[in-house]
Amino acid sequence: MKNILGIIGSPRRLGNCELMVKAVSRRIDFPHRLRLLRLTEFNLRPCRACYRCLFEDRCPIDDDHQTVVEALLASNALIVAMPTYFLGPNACLKRFVDRGLSLYPHIEALWGQPAVAVGVAGIPGREGYTLLGIESALRLMFADVRAQKVVYGALPGEVFLDATNLAAAGELAAALFQPVPPAAGPRCPLCGGTTFRFLDRDQIRCMLCSNAGRLVTEGRDVSVTITSGPHELFLTREDALAHRQWLMDMKARFQAQKKSLQAIVRNYRGEGDWIRPPTAPKAP
Ligand SMILES: Cc1cc2nc3c(=O)[nH]c(=O)nc-3n(C[C@H](O)[C@H](O)[C@H](O)COP(=O)(O)O)c2cc1C
Known part of the structure; x- marks a missing residue:
């Protein structure tokens, strides 16, 4: 039976993130075991930049980090839901990602793990970089992000006052074990990212894979060209x-x-x- 790991970035029990993870899991149409991990409960100390984990296969800091790593290694797919806190995902995710060098010894085991991302924000349009933060974290966990959505709801349970969010859970469940279909709209041709930083003139950088290119406009059509450079995160x-x-x-x-x-x-x-x-x- 497949193990699906739900990573919840909200401290609120039965809050919108937890509900979204469980609603996605319910809609996966084969038997599986849902394991849940509330990342805010985990004591994750800041990375000490000692680089020892690269050589010793685990982080030397004595806290809860290794439990999360082991949960990732034991799972076959990920459902990650983070609440927006001040325009970004809850800081528990960044605390985990900052310890990410200790995932490098496990690249072979973790590479390509299917994942879906959910950002939950209280105010429509005020999600800031939440989804970018989750997608970026998942790529740094070497996962393959199959689909992502932002849903809105402030009070615990409010996401499901809107039936389209239940439908969104169904779409995420369906996407989890499917190859990513070609998407519409301007996006990074290398990684599929949709968030760019404007550099000089028409030069842009994809905030997901860090590669640079150009924004091309022809009449009302907008497209993006990006070329692969050194240190991209991570196309292969x-x-x-x-x-x-x-x-x-x-x-x-x-x-x-x-x-x-x-x-x-x-x-x-x-x-x-x-x-x-x-x-x-x-x-x-
Ligand atoms: C400290 C804090 C900061 C928040 N900042 C934002 C924000 O910047 N934008 C937004 O739309 N919602 C914001 N919210 C609302 C939450 O994203 C929203 O309530 C969400 O449903 C929380 O998910 P949960 O129910 O799983 O805890 C914030 C909530 C808290 C507690």
């Missing part, structure tokens, strides 16, 4: 594996430049008065 498994290797090679690059780097940073030592958190351990 090989890109991901190559990026992992590039990160691992950083150790040697650091050793080679250590003296000149130390000379740069030494120049800034001892400047400014630090405000320390009252709960921080005292310096020895």
Whole structure:
């Protein structure tokens, strides 16, 4: 039986995110086990940038992170629902993604896991970058995002006062185990992203795969050309594996430049008065 992991980014029990995940699961038309994980409950400390996980297969920080990694590894598909908090997904998602180097040893196991993304916002049109944040997080988990939707509802349960959101759950369920169909509208031809940053003139960058290109307008038609560059996130498994290797090679690059780097940073030592958190351990 397939294991489907529902990742819920809201602290509210039986809130709209939880309902959306369960409604999608109910509409998957074969028997499966739904495992649920409320990401806000997990103690996820900030990444310490030690890079040890790249070499040791797990993060050395002693908190709840590994439980989430193991849940990802044990699942066959993902339903991720995040509430919009101040125009973006709840910060629990970013806290998990920031520890993402520890997923690199599992690229082969995680690559291409089917996923659907739901952003829940209280006010129509006020979802900000919530969906981009979820899609980006899923790509950094090496998942294959099959469909994504924003739904609106502020009060717990309110999403299903609107029957179209139940229909949206059905569409997400149907999409989860189907190849992504060609989509209408201007989007990144490489990754399907729909969020772009304007650079100079008609130059744009896709905020999902980080590749750059141009916005092309012909009369009323708008299209996007994007070319693949180094470090894209991640169009193929090989890109991901190559990026992992590039990160691992950083150790040697650091050793080679250590003296000149130390000379740069030494120049800034001892400047400014630090405000320390009252709960921080005292310096020895
Ligand atoms: C701290 C906080 C910030 C929020 N910020 C936004 C926002 O920027 N835009 C918006 O549309 N809704 C915002 N909301 C509303 C939630 O996205 C909405 O209530 C959603 O249904 C929450 O999902 P849940 O029921 O699963 O908790 C915010 C809610 C909270 C608690």
